[in-house]
Amino acid sequence: xxxxxxxxxxxxxxxxxxxxxxxxxxxxxxxxxxxxxxxxxxxxxxxxxxxxxxxxxxxxxxxxxxxxxxxxxxxxxxxxxxxxxxxxxxxxxxxxxxxxxxxxxxxxxxxxxxxxxxxxxxxxxxxxxxxxxxxxxxxxxxxxxxxxxxxxxxxxxxxxxxxxxxxxxxxxxxxxxxxxxxxxxxxxxxxxxxxxxxxxxxxxxxxxxxxxxxxxxxxxxxxxxxxxxxxxxxxxxxxxxxxxxxxxxxxxxxxxxxxxxxxxxxxxxxxxxxxxxxxxxxxxxxxxxxxxxxxxxxxxxxxxxxxxxxxxxxxxxxxxxxxxxxxxxxxxxxxxxxxxxxxxxxxxxxxxxxxxxxxxxxxxxxxxxxxxxxxxxxxxxxxxxxxxxxxxxxxxxxxxxxxxxxxxxxxxxx
Amino acid sequence: xxxxxxxxxxxxxxxxxxxxxxxxxxxxxxxxxxxxxxxxxxxxxxxxxxxxxxxxxxxxxxxxxxxxxxxxxxxxxxxxxxxxxxxxxxxxxxxxxxxxxxxxxxxxxxxxxxxxxxxxxxxxxxxxxxxxxxxxxxxxxxxxxxxxxxxxxxxxxxxxxxxxxxxxxxxxxxxxxxxxxxxxxxxxxxxxxxxxxxxxxxxxxxxxxxxxxxxxxxxxxxxxxxxxxxxxx
Ligand SMILES: Nc1ncnc2c1ncn2[C@@H]1O[C@H](COP(=O)(O)OP(=O)(O)OP(=O)(O)O)[C@@H](O)[C@H]1O
Ligand SMILES: [Mg+2]
Numbered sequence: 001x002x003x004x005x006x007x008x009x010x011x012x013x014x015x016x017x018x019x020x021x022x023x024x025x026x027x028x029x030x031x032x033x034x035x036x037x038x039x040x041x042x043x044x045x046x047x048x049x050x051x052x053x054x055x056x057x058x059x060x061x062x063x064x065x066x067x068x069x070x071x072x073x074x075x076x077x078x079x080x081x082x083x084x085x086x087x088x089x090x091x092x093x094x095x096x097x098x099x100x101x102x103x104x105x106x107x108x109x110x111x112x113x114x115x116x117x118x119x120x121x122x123x124x125x126x127x128x129x130x131x132x133x134x135x136x137x138x139x140x141x142x143x144x145x146x147x148x149x150x151x152x153x154x155x156x157x158x159x160x161x162x163x164x165x166x167x168x169x170x171x172x173x174x175x176x177x178x179x180x181x182x183x184x185x186x187x188x189x190x191x192x193x194x195x196x197x198x199x200x201x202x203x204x205x206x207x208x209x210x211x212x213x214x215x216x217x218x219x220x221x222x223x224x225x226x227x228x229x230x231x232x233x234x235x236x237x238x239x240x241x242x243x244x245x246x247x248x249x250x251x252x253x254x255x256x257x258x259x260x261x262x263x264x265x266x267x268x269x270x271x272x273x274x275x276x277x278x279x280x281x282x283x284x285x286x287x288x289x290x291x292x293x294x295x296x297x298x299x300x301x302x303x304x305x306x307x308x309x310x311x312x313x314x315x316x317x318x319x320x321x322x323x324x325x326x327x328x329x330x331x332x333x334x335x336x337x338x339x340x341x342x343x344x345x346x347x348x349x350x351x352x353x354x355x356x357x358x359x360x361x362x363x364x365x366x367x368x369x370x371x372x373x374x375x376x377x378x379x380x381x382x383x384x385x386x387x388x389x390x391x392x393x394x395x396x397x398x399x400x401x402x403x404x405x406x407x408x409x410x411x412x413x414x
Numbered sequence: 415x416x417x418x419x420x421x422x423x424x425x426x427x428x429x430x431x432x433x434x435x436x437x438x439x440x441x442x443x444x445x446x447x448x449x450x451x452x453x454x455x456x457x458x459x460x461x462x463x464x465x466x467x468x469x470x471x472x473x474x475x476x477x478x479x480x481x482x483x484x485x486x487x488x489x490x491x492x493x494x495x496x497x498x499x500x501x502x503x504x505x506x507x508x509x510x511x512x513x514x515x516x517x518x519x520x521x522x523x524x525x526x527x528x529x530x531x532x533x534x535x536x537x538x539x540x541x542x543x544x545x546x547x548x549x550x551x552x553x554x555x556x557x558x559x560x561x562x563x564x565x566x567x568x569x570x571x572x573x574x575x576x577x578x579x580x581x582x583x584x585x586x587x588x589x590x591x592x593x594x595x596x597x598x599x600x601x602x603x604x605x606x607x608x609x610x611x612x613x614x615x616x617x618x619x620x621x622x623x624x625x626x627x628x629x630x631x632x633x634x635x636x637x638x639x640x641x642x643x644x645x646x647x
């Protein structure tokens with residue numbers, strides 16, 4: 001069989017019979033061409049969406065949940081309902097120690113404060129943070145650095161500001177590292193500037209100062225605004241949320257049934273929904289693409305069937321000259337596979353062009369909705385294998401049709 | 415060369431059946447040139463097709479070159495056709511999208527002969543029928559006589575033991591018919607066994623033996639003095 005496929009004659013025969021009716025051969029290929037085009041185009045676009053999505057969230061520990069205190073809605077152990085629940089550093093520490101599957105617990109504080117620099121001022125959100133934040137919510141530093149452990153230990157009055165703040169409080173191209181801004185009336189040295197991300201999880205953050213400094217200047221004591229819990233990569237984030245809340249209820253004397261005492265936002269769950277959507281989309285694409293492909297291959301089979309019918313006499317002649325039924329069938333199947341593959345390769349090439357087109361139309365710049373729309377070699381490979389298999393199967397129908405009648409009847413055909 | 419005994423063949427027509435060959439006995443030796451005659455519908459083509467293994471008899475015995483032809487698989491039949499038999503048809507049956515040379519080379523392709531050798535052999539046979547300069551031409555660029563000569567070259571290409579021709583001159587004018595017969599006679603002179611179905615007495619008399627079919631049986635089987643076609647060419 002391999003030898004047969006390598007022989008020039010085989011392909012001469014295929015070429016002869018296809019070029020005999022060029023227009024029809026081309027029309028035959030449209031279906032499969034379109035199917036592959038669809039498959040490549042849609043899969044590539046879906047991949048592009050996924051890429052842009054990953055780029056948006058790439059710097060973010062997505063397997064995480066935010067928990068903050070609200071007010072109790074049930075009386076418990078002598079406490080009235082409607083009591084404000086305040087989380088503390090101790091809570092955070094105990095959660096970290098006792099909940100299984102937790103990777104980090106990041107306690108955070110935030111306040112809206114008046115920020116002044118020379119004659120310019122504005123009200124911005126000021127965050128008290130640990131260096132750990134940079135691990136779970138990577139800041140893209142444009143200049144300088146993020147808060148470090150010494151800043152925490154020494155309660156330094158240093159600030160990391162966002163690019164937006166810089167634009168509002170500084171002149172264009174003005175040096176900002178080492179400059180002072182006034183927060184809540186106190187001077188802070190700027191140590192770094194970060195790029196505003198594409199997505200902000202949780203409240204917007206304009207300025208970060210050391211957690212300990214925040215405690216001091218706002219008189220927060222041990223209290224924290226909220227905590228961000230990130231799970232280990234394969235940990236169940238819903239379970240972590242439930243476990244953490246259970247511990248927090250115990251620590252803060254809250255009724256076990258009290259649903260409103262804590263607020264939370266489970267990013268992991270939301271993220272899973274979107275990921276699920278993307279997977280669903282790819283699945284749908286495969287489904288649509290393959291269905292179209294099958295339809296296209298059927299069209300090829302159909303036309304080959306007509307061709308075989310038209311060539312009945314020729315096939316009769318060939319058999320009179322000594323072609324065995326196997327040789328006839330083999331030729332027809334090779335033709336079917338060849339035409340399917342040819343159409344598929346055209347589809348892949350044009351699909352590639354379309355992806356290049358999509359990329360140059362929608363894929364440029366930071367805000368791009370579709371990033372690097374592309375299909376992997378594996379997908380192309382799978383598509384080709386599917387084509388070969390389908391082509392072979394569909395080719396068998398006209399092949400058997402061609403040899404089902406006696407040579408004499410084939411010869412008698414006009 | 416071939417030996418046929420009590421051969422029967424009927425075709426089903428609706429519920430009944432048409433008994434076409436009603437016990438044919440025929441034996442042909444090596445090097446014979448036999449004309450099969452008979453009125454239209456007498457079963458000449460049917461007989462020739464059975465001899466050519468394109469069709470199968472219902473009953474009777476058929477031995478070709480010592481091989482009993484009975485219940486052959488399509489594959490075996492194809493191989494025998496390829497090795498033993500050359501066909502010449504009234505309507506030439508050339509493959510219209512292949513040039514003369516490739517048409518002649520086709521039986522060799524199915525013999526599994528390498529391209530180079532195949533082309534050489536095919537060209538040799540085309541030269542024999544005087545059409546070497548036409549090797550690259552498609553069938554529709556050839557005259558009827560030329561087409562039939564290409565078909566003869568094709569039938570000869572695989573060097574068969576037996577040539578079967580069903581009205582080879584049926585679609586040709588008299589002059590061209592004689593040219594073709596002249597060539598067929600020269601093949602017979604070289605020792606090929608040839609069976610020709612024909613309607614025309616003059617063509618039949620260019621063979622060495624005439625078998626007359628009437629109503630599915632052989633009524634007459636006689637050796638004749640061969641008229642050479644060359645005298646008319
Ligand atoms: N496939 C078939 N099905 C049914 N009947 C057939 C078939 N082939 C031939 N016949 C019938 O068998 C009879 C003999 O046919 P055949 O072709 O052998 O005649 P022939 O002697 O070659 O005639 P002609 O000189 O017209 O070619 C005819 O009556 C024909 O109608
Ligand atoms: Mg006939």
